[in-house]
Amino acid sequence: MRFSSFNVPYQIEPNYSKKVAYFSMEFAIHQPLKIYSGGLGFLSGSHLRSAYELRQNLIGIGILWKYGYYDQARNQDQTLQVTWMEKQYSFLEDTGIKFQISIHDHPVWVKVFYLNPETFKSAPLFLLSTDLPENDYVSQTITHRLYDANVATKVAQFILLGVGGAKLLDEINYNPDLYHLNEAHGISAGFYLYQKYGKNLDEVKKRMVFTTHTPEEAGNEKHDIYLCQKMSYFCGLSLEEVRALTGIQDDQFNHSLVALRFAHIANGVSQLHGHVSRAMWERYTGICPIKSITNAQNWRYWSDKQLYRFMEEGNDHGWDDRKTYLKRRAFEIVADQTGKLFNPDVFTIVWARRFAGYKRSEMITRDQARFTALLQNPKYPVQIIWAGKPYPMDYPAINDFNHLVHMSKAHKNMAVLIGYELGLSKRLKQAADLWLNNPRVPREASGTSGMTAAMNGAANFSTDDGWIPEFVNHGNNGFVIPKADYAHMNTQEQDEYDLNMLYKLLEEQVLPLYYENRDTWRQVVKNGMRDVRYQFESNRMAHEYYEILYKG
DSSP states (O other), rough: OOOHHHHOOOOOOOOOOEEEEOSSBBBBTTOOOOOOOOOHHHHHHHHHHHHTTTSEEEEEEEOOOOOOOOOEEEOOOOOOEEEOOOOOOOTEEEEEEEEEEESSSSSEEEEEEEHHHHHTTOEEEEEEEEOTTTOHHHHGGGGTSSTSSSSHHHHHHHHIIEEEEEEHHHTTTTTEEEEEEGGGGGTHHHHHHHHTTOOOOOHHHHEEEOOOOOOGGGGGGGEHHHHHHHHHTTTTOOOHHHHHOOEEEEEEHHHHHHEEEOOOOEEEEEHHHHHHHHHHTTTTSSOOEEOOOOOOOOOOSSSHHHHHHHHHHTHHHHHHHHHHHHHHHHHHHHHHHHSSOOOTTTTEOOOOOOOOGGGGGTGGGGSHHHHHHHHHHHSOEEEEEEEEEOTTTHHHHHHHHHHHHHHHOHHHEEEEEEEOOOOHHHHHHHHHHEEEEEOOOOOOOOHHHHHHHHHHOOOEESOOOHHHHHHHHOOTBBBOOOOOOOOGGGHHHHHHHHHHHHHHIIIIIHHHHHHHHHHHHHHHHHHHHHHHHSSSSHHHHHHHIIIIISSO
């Protein structure tokens, strides 16, 4: 294929003719391509799949991570071990494109790979790598590890995505109408474009749109502005010019704040998150409007089509049989990893996503007496599975993971799995009767894992955060812990309230419904399957990006 004057290699739908380049640090498109860590990647992967299905004029720009995020293994005592395995991808095409960008006042070679749309049925994706012999070793390591813990390396990664991605678009003569930043990691592209368009910020603004994913200011990436300057982040601009351009007067370069000032429009990733973001940034000047486009997941990739077919036919026997089969198949993975034999007839709770403190992975275990009683209840038997990958340097989250591993040794119906990526994620959603999600409100921007759980016959049970307020109708298509007056509670009070409500609803409503009124239980799950398909399918989301973010 020729890349000198690139166009999307399929017929574009006229409604989606505007040319968009979509920048993201991670893309979870398919299990074999391990260049993602969690929700941000799951979102961008579904976005690219839907852009392909809708025939949109959109291409992805990302980074080819040599060692991925990391590989989750186990130590001798079953606790988490972080390993780094080199990845090989025969299905990626070497474009033959090589160019240089400046990082740390030093020329760094960038090589470009291409994921053909037909390989995994996704929009075209270009992946940048610095892992080539022309570079010194330090430059090669820029694309070794996703979200590298070394601050200078991380800043270099941001430069590669932003400046390298924008330069690539010039190399292939794609000339996008819009540069869409999925999170602020690629905002260095703004400085590249500022130089390209004769230092005219209006020219940058009219081409840039931004999706923010972080519902609290402390969670947004900030780096020392002098380090950024030293790393060539600002494409040759002096610090005085940078300060005048960005409005940043202190020594912390806030990537999200600059993205909100360089873009002409932005969006949060749920209705609630849009509201939280507008409130969070309103005290700053020069912020672009922040809309809401709720995250979604790709139905064609994620859903179990047989469950949907039986649901549409009204074949309850077929539906039950299929769900039992999906559980049994997933439990083979549980047995293989842990030596525990789970029963497909037993109510199965799954908590699986990225381990992070605010997501409270181990919350249900905090009341030891109630947790033990739950696992030993002869009337309403329960099985529970955890999985997820903490950030490899997030020691409190790793400690939570290991705590659960040690606790699971005392219970034959409690398992903690490793290797939580796309493949295992789908299997665990098929294994779940109840998809447990208990982030501390309002810290979850969207939290999309429950969408794909619903697509596989699991009921959502969540705190009222992220996308959940738009979806769950309690007792009808899922279950939700009602909000308390969290603003007037400290963290401990909030956690205690949520934990008590979790057990109350589980013991008094959820378990009796599953075991004593299976027809109603099945209907709740089916309602969730139906509602998620129409409201939270990523074709709707990809369409809304064109209608809301790309229109102006």
